[in-house]
Amino acid sequence: MNILVIKTSSGMAMAAATALDACKFEEIVGTIAGDDTIMCAVRSVDLTIALMEKITTLLK
Numbered sequence: 001m002n003i004l005v006i007k008t009s010s011g012m013a014m015a016a017a018t019a020l021d022a023c024k025f026e027e028i029v030g031t032i033a034g035d036d037t038i039m040c041a042v043r044s045v046d047l048t049i050a051l052m053e054k055i056t057t058l059l060k
Helices: 013-023 045-059
Strands: 002-007 028-033 037-042
Touching: 002 045, 013 028, 013 037, 037 045
Parallel strands: none
Antiparallel strands: 002 037, 028 037
16 A cells, blocks of 8 residues: 556656655655666555655656
């Protein structure tokens, strides 16, 4: 429940995960990127919800 999965365009997950890491969000413990999917390990369930809101705001 404290894992956030993010879908990207094909081939873009590593770049997006690198950008997430560069943001140094305190909520994120670590990221793993595949081809089009990122898995973010988050400190808690509550912080997962907060992180989803932060990312959604950034993408608007």
